[in-house]
Amino acid sequence: MKILVTGAGGFLGKRIVERLLEHGQTDIRCMLRDTSKGAALQTIAARYPAAQVELFAANLKNPAQITASLAGVQTVIHAAAALKGSPAEMFLDSVVASRNFLDAVAALPTAQRPRIVLVSSFGVYSVAPLGRNAMVDESTPLETRPAERDVYSYTKLRQEQMFWEYQQRLNLDLVVLRPGVIYGPGSGHFSNRVGLSLFGRFVHLGGKNLIPLTYVDNCAEAIVVAALSPQSSGQVYNVVDDDIITSGQYLSQYQRDVKPMKTVPVPYFLLMWGSGIVERYNLRSKGQLPAIFTPYKAATMWGGNRFSNARLKALGWRPVITTREGLQRSFEYFRNEPAKAS
Amino acid sequence: MKVLRVGIVGCGKIADGHAEVLKFMEGAQLVAVCDRELLLAEQLAVRFGIPGFYGSLDEMLAKEHLDVVHITTPPGVHLALTRQCVAAGANVYLEKPLALTAKDGRALIEAVTGAGLQMSINYWPNFDPAAMEFKRILASGAIGDPVHVEAFIGYDLAGAYGQALMGDAGHWVHGMPGKLFQNMMDHIFNRVVPLLPDVSPEVHAFAFKRRPEVRNDSTDTMLDELRVYLRAGGVSAFGSLCSHARPVANTLKVYGTLNTVELDFSNRTVIFPASQRYPSSLGRLGPAFQMASRYFSQGWKNLGLFRRHEFQFFAGMTTLLDLFYASIRSGGQPPIPYSEILRTMDVMDRIIEQVYPAATEVSR
Numbered sequence: 129m130k131i132l133v134t135g136a137g138g139f140l141g142k143r144i145v146e147r148l149l150e151h152g153q154t155d156i157r158c159m160l161r162d163t164s165k166g167a168a169l170q171t172i173a174a175r176y177p178a179a180q181v182e183l184f185a186a187n188l189k190n191p192a193q194i195t196a197s198l199a200g201v202q203t204v205i206h207a208a209a210a211l212k213g214s215p216a217e218m219f220l221d222s223v224v225a226s227r228n229f230l231d232a233v234a235a236l237p238t239a240q241r242p243r244i245v246l247v248s249s250f251g252v253y254s255v256a257p258l259g260r261n262a263m264v265d266e267s268t269p270l271e272t273r274p275a276e277r278d279v280y281s282y283t284k285l286r287q288e289q290m291f292w293e294y295q296q297r298l299n300l301d302l303v304v305l306r307p308g309v310i311y312g313p314g315s316g317h318f319s320n321r322v323g324l325s326l327f328g329r330f331v332h333l334g335g336k337n338l339i340p341l342t343y344v345d346n347c348a349e350a351i352v353v354a355a356l357s358p359q360s361s362g363q364v365y366n367v368v369d370d371d372i373i374t375s376g377q378y379l380s381q382y383q384r385d386v387k388p389m390k391t392v393p394v395p396y397f398l399l400m401w402g403s404g405i406v407e408r409y410n411l412r413s414k415g416q417l418p419a420i421f422t423p424y425k426a427a428t429m430w431g432g433n434r435f436s437n438a439r440l441k442a443l444g445w446r447p448v449i450t451t452r453e454g455l456q457r458s459f460e461y462f463r464n465e466p467a468k469a470s
Numbered sequence: 471m472k473v474l475r476v477g478i479v480g481c482g483k484i485a486d487g488h489a490e491v492l493k494f495m496e497g498a499q500l501v502a503v504c505d506r507e508l509l510l511a512e513q514l515a516v517r518f519g520i521p522g523f524y525g526s527l528d529e530m531l532a533k534e535h536l537d538v539v540h541i542t543t544p545p546g547v548h549l550a551l552t553r554q555c556v557a558a559g560a561n562v563y564l565e566k567p568l569a570l571t572a573k574d575g576r577a578l579i580e581a582v583t584g585a586g587l588q589m590s591i592n593y594w595p596n597f598d599p600a601a602m603e604f605k606r607i608l609a610s611g612a613i614g615d616p617v618h619v620e621a622f623i624g625y626d627l628a629g630a631y632g633q634a635l636m637g638d639a640g641h642w643v644h645g646m647p648g649k650l651f652q653n654m655m656d657h658i659f660n661r662v663v664p665l666l667p668d669v670s671p672e673v674h675a676f677a678f679k680r681r682p683e684v685r686n687d688s689t690d691t692m693l694d695e696l697r698v699y700l701r702a703g704g705v706s707a708f709g710s711l712c713s714h715a716r717p718v719a720n721t722l723k724v725y726g727t728l729n730t731v732e733l734d735f736s737n738r739t740v741i742f743p744a745s746q747r748y749p750s751s752l753g754r755l756g757p758a759f760q761m762a763s764r765y766f767s768q769g770w771k772n773l774g775l776f777r778r779h780e781f782q783f784f785a786g787m788t789t790l791l792d793l794f795y796a797s798i799r800s801g802g803q804p805p806i807p808y809s810e811i812l813r814t815m816d817v818m819d820r821i822i823e824q825v826y827p828a829a830t831e832v833s834r
Contacts, residue, residue: 167751213630213634214483214486214630214634215483215513216481216486216508216510219513220507220510223509223513224507275517275519282516282517286513341489365804412779413779415494416776416781416782
């Protein structure tokens with residue numbers, strides 16, 4: 129079976145390719161914008177000499193290149209997404225790119241349309257109305273107020289909605305995975321769920337909230353298990369590891385294992401009060417200061433939830449490594465990479 | 471006051487700035503946005519709560535009955551889009567650069583004025599609080615007659631806009647005859663030209679590429695350092711676009727027959743340099759304190775603006791749009807004279823001819 133991985137050169141994409149090879153897959157096409165940046169993939173491929181790992185240069189803004197990339201493919205794992213840039217750029221790179229991809233799939237004869245595995249995000253859930261410590265599982269409603277969220281969450285929501293629209297229209301074989309906070313060597317050091325660096329201090333906003341961590345290899349394993357499982361068609365799976373820790377635990381372990389930091393803890397009630405002031409000031413001052421905090425954003429990001437991976441486990445997924453080991457590996461890497469600390 | 475119905479065509483990065491300003495403006499309502507990529511129009515509409523979004527300008531114009539259209543697309547299509555808007559009776563507000571050549575810019579303005587409508591261009595930094603104060607000083611005669619002008623603008627190739635440019639060899643900026651300079655040097659010459667006598671100036675330009683890296687794509691042909699010397703009558707000017715000096719500065723200094731004044735756009739200061747009043751080394755002790763006092767006083771002024779909620783990042787765009795919309799309502803003079811826009815474009819054309827001669831030949 130030929131499997132196409134989009135975004136294969138990215139932090140998660142590389143691990144997806146590795147897990148596919150580990151699961152015995154032998155025909156993988158890796159889509160990258162620039163194949164000269166595929167050295168890490170070549171290193172991985174070299175460990176599996178029996179497999180064919182093809183580096184395929186394509187930009188999802190270019191429909192002709194997408195069509196070429198789909199030739200002979202039975203399964204696509206769509207991991208390409210924008211993590212930064214202006215809102216328009218992020219929308220172009222995630223949503224418009226996905227539309228181009230889906231149009232290319234739609235143009236194929238029905239029998240040649242591949243199974244599609246979409247890497248979505250926890251960001252698509254509407255968690256603000258749930259209340260603190262509510263369980264987030266696959267039945268949690270999708271966000272209804274995307275404009276009030278961060279741009280990344282909005283782009284991921286719109287992207288996933290579009291995949292379901294095409295799935296309905298074309299009866300596609302679609303599987304959606306919604307990872308929480310993907311971490312590991314090479315990731316950012318802190319999710320915003322833990323806190324933010326402001327004015328030379330680390331403002332700790334996560335308190336005792338659980339952080340929905342998923343180590344990059346565990347997340348890639350989940351994607352591969354779902355991609356290769358016939359039962360997953362039309363299903364959604366949250367991706368979060370076992371034994372996840374709280375924001376406070378993450379921060380104290382980080383300070384112990386990576387470096388000490390000056391932190392300012394902000395309790396939730398104070399955060400909500402301050403967010404209300406920031407939002408009102410933004411309106412009253414006609415945008416003189418941006419509404420980076422609003423009560424809705426704060427409730428979404430720092431309200432605190434519990435997370436279920438029961439459905440993923442029922443499919444047969446097991447973490448490749450424990451959270452304890454994942455954090456150890458990450459912090460060891462971070463310790464030697466201080467420049468990326470922010 | 472009539473509330474103007476406003477639309478935007480071109481929903482890329484800069485459209486966010488227009489939408490942000492329009493969200494808080496009185497006397498105007500952003501009712502629709504348009505992009506040939508409908509999804510881009512949708513995201514702008516959703517994020518700013520704009521009622522209409524379209525994938526076709528003709529459709530937006532037909533359905534929305536707009537008074538003004540902000541054209542925030544790349545400049546190569548400004549003329550064609552302007553003609554469409556004008557045919558539908560809409561005034562236009564355009565992002566810089568106005569067009570790829572002065573000839574196209576002239577045709578654009580003629581298309582607007584020929585239909586009895588108005589246009590303006592988003593030279594918003596020139597309407598920021600400090601820039602308005604600078605204009606008041608010049609108009610008061612406090613510096614006498616200009617003798618020499620220095621305009622400097624820095625650019626960060628690793629910044630948000632720079633990255634978009636350097637990361638995409640197909641970016642529209644690489645397709646313009648004057649590449650990066652054409653996208654940025656309005657901000658030099660729209661400040662210099664109004665200070666020169668109204669005669670065709672001498673223009674001497676040279677440019678070079680300072681960054682050493684080779685990427686083997688079209689980004690390699692882009693020069694990144696520009697220096698221009700101008701003279702018209704008794705006034706000279708020096709303009710620099712600098713991609714490698716830090717901090718990334720944005721300044722204008724006018725040396726006059728009575729005094730000199732310097733405007734710092736980034737820091738929002740307008741300062742008369744101190745001069746030595748008393749002889750000997752003792753006389754040299756005072757100016758630093760004089761300058762400190764002048765900056766302190768400017769800081770207080772800025773604090774007052776902040777307290778009155780007049781210190782937004784795009785405060786200049788709000789002022790410029792207020793003036794432009796007022797001129798639409800009254801039929802009066804637009805805030806930026808068309809002759810100034812065209813003189814600026816003429817200077818830009820001549821610079822591009824000198825620093826990218828081959829590209830200019832092709833574009834002809």
